[in-house]
Amino acid sequence: MTLKWNCNYIKFVKINRMVVVVYRKSESAKKKYMTVFPQEQNPDRIINGRARKPLIPDEYIIDEIGVGEFFIEHYKKQHKIKNHETV
8 A cells, every 4th residue: 555645635545566577588589578467566476487387488588577557668668669468
């Protein structure tokens, strides 16, 4: 829960937290992909290299990970990605 200040009172608002990942499929690949995980609250399950069924395969190269909706548009501009996948 996050506090939001609004003139006369304090309002509790639940902010949408989601994990945004930018990755490449190989070390030499130039094309980058973006996947959004709206059900994940933190990137621990994505980073975990020992997972039995990883959310992103271990052979992929993770370039950036962010938590929050802001990173969708930010990474699209930064990495020149046109569309993203939502899991």
